Amino acid sequence: MDKLKYQAVQGVLQDWRTRILNTFLIVIVISSAPAIAAILIGESKTPGINPLSYALVAFWIVLVCLSIFRKISYWIRVWILIATGYAAAVINVTQTGIRGIGSLYLLLISIMTLLLIGKRASFIITVLTTLLLSAIAALTIQGILVPTTDPVGSGSVSTWVALAAVLMIIVIAETLMLLFFRFQELVIISERQKHTELMQAQNQLEEQNRLLEQQVRDRTSELLQSNKIETALYEIAEATNSSRSIGEFYERLHKITGKLMYADNFFIALHDEATDLLSYPYHVDLSDDTYPTRPMTNETNLTSYIIRTGKTIKHGQEEFLAVQAKGEYVIKGTPNEDGIGAPLIVNGKVIGAIYIQSYDKNIHYTEKDDEILAFVAQHIATALSRFKAAESEKQRENEQAILYRLSEATGKVWI
Numbered sequence: 001m002d003k004l005k006y007q008a009v010q011g012v013l014q015d016w017r018t019r020i021l022n023t024f025l026i027v028i029v030i031s032s033a034p035a036i037a038a039i040l041i042g043e044s045k046t047p048g049i050n051p052l053s054y055a056l057v058a059f060w061i062v063l064v065c066l067s068i069f070r071k072i073s074y075w076i077r078v079w080i081l082i083a084t085g086y087a088a089a090v091i092n093v094t095q096t097g098i099r100g101i102g103s104l105y106l107l108l109i110s111i112m113t114l115l116l117i118g119k120r121a122s123f124i125i126t127v128l129t130t131l132l133l134s135a136i137a138a139l140t141i142q143g144i145l146v147p148t149t150d151p152v153g154s155g156s157v158s159t160w161v162a163l164a165a166v167l168m169i170i171v172i173a174e175t176l177m178l179l180f181f182r183f184q185e186l187v188i189i190s191e192r193q194k195h196t197e198l199m200q201a202q203n204q205l206e207e208q209n210r211l212l213e214q215q216v217r218d219r220t221s222e223l224l225q226s227n228k229i230e231t232a233l234y235e236i237a238e239a240t241n242s243s244r245s246i247g248e249f250y251e252r253l254h255k256i257t258g259k260l261m262y263a264d265n266f267f268i269a270l271h272d273e274a275t276d277l278l279s280y281p282y283h284v285d286l287s288d289d290t291y292p293t294r295p296m297t298n299e300t301n302l303t304s305y306i307i308r309t310g311k312t313i314k315h316g317q318e319e320f321l322a323v324q325a326k327g328e329y330v331i332k333g334t335p336n337e338d339g340i341g342a343p344l345i346v347n348g349k350v351i352g353a354i355y356i357q358s359y360d361k362n363i364h365y366t367e368k369d370d371e372i373l374a375f376v377a378q379h380i381a382t383a384l385s386r387f388k389a390a391e392s393e394k395q396r397e398n399e400q401a402i403l404y405r406l407s408e409a410t411g412k413v414w415i
Contacts, residue, residue: 025067036060059088078116097147232256240383250282261369263356269303270352287334300330306353312374313341315365338364342374344381
């Protein structure tokens with residue numbers, strides 16, 4: 001991973017160095033053109049040949065070629081630039097001494113080497129420059145090397161040449177610093193963009209984790225609810241087989257339903273189709289008393305609505321208001337905060353209804369409760385039908401046993 005990061009950084013740095021080299025060559029060619037022109041003018045007015053002047057002109061020509069022929073390898077171009085620049089600076093220092101502008105050229109070359117090649121090359125150039133300037137200073141002090149005061153001319157021309165040279169150095173140094181500053185800006189912007197992207201990716205990951213955790217919780221809740229329903233169905237079947245009376249059977253159904261949802265207020269209503277009577281064999285309510293048995297024909301309560309239509313009453317007030325708007329429901333007793341009801345259907349026929357309700361503002365039912373009660377009501381209806389059938393069978397057997405005992409007793413009397 002570190003090697004890949006290093007290669008990526010080197011790739012970005014190399015692209016930046018290539019742009020720096022191209023920009024720098026153009027700037028130095030343009031900025032040094034006045035100095036070169038001044039040197040040529042000065043040389044035309046001065047007798048003799050000054051090797052420094054021709055060296056500077058040759059160096060300028062090399063720079064022009066390097067700025068034009070960009071298809072040449074980057075490393076060839078940059079090393080030619082450093083080598084010719086260093087050579088020109090050394091010639092200038094030997095001619096003008098360490099007090100001249102040649103020393104500044106050497107400083108610029110160290111900076112260029114750092115920016116265009118790297119730290120190691122810049123360190124080598126700096127050490128070499130230090131040794132070179134120390135040697136020139138020693139030779140100058142001993143009188144072996146005597147600098148020339150005006151190596152590129154005299155009078156006003158020399159002054160203009162010196163000014164042009166100083167301005168060129170200022171422009172080059174400023175250009176290098178601006179380009180380096182721009183590179184730093186790009187690095188900072190890139191880092192901020194990467195940081196922003198990283199934060200966005202982290203936020204997305206956290207959001208995905210939250211969604212995944214929520215899905216796990218929902219799935220866990222579904223599994224737990226599924227296990228509860230499965231257990232409830234088993235307990236309903238067990239109650240059918242082991243309850244000793246219908247009252248005990250209803251109580252066990254109440255407790256089983258209470259394990260699935262809030263069912264403190266719970267009743268079962270049955271309708272006798274032959275007599276049209278609506279009865280409430282099991283009724284537990286914290287606010288209202290048990291409803292009496294009465295004909296269902298003229299009833300306008302939720303129980304009669306469920307039995308007549310075979311529809312469930314879902315949670316919330318919408319179902320109540322809709323039924324009430326149709327005139328099929330008139331409020332009787334204590335108004336509840338929420339309630340749900342389901343029909344008891346056996347062989348396609350509605351035999352009754354089961355209803356639970358809440359008077360507590362903090363206790364409400366959910367859509368899942370609607371589904372669970374409707375599902376469980378089917379099994380309660382089947383269990384109730386079987387229990388009644390078994391109870392009827394027991395009653396018939398008891399009646400037959402009584403008749404048998406009576407017939408036996410009557411026979412003995414006659415004998």
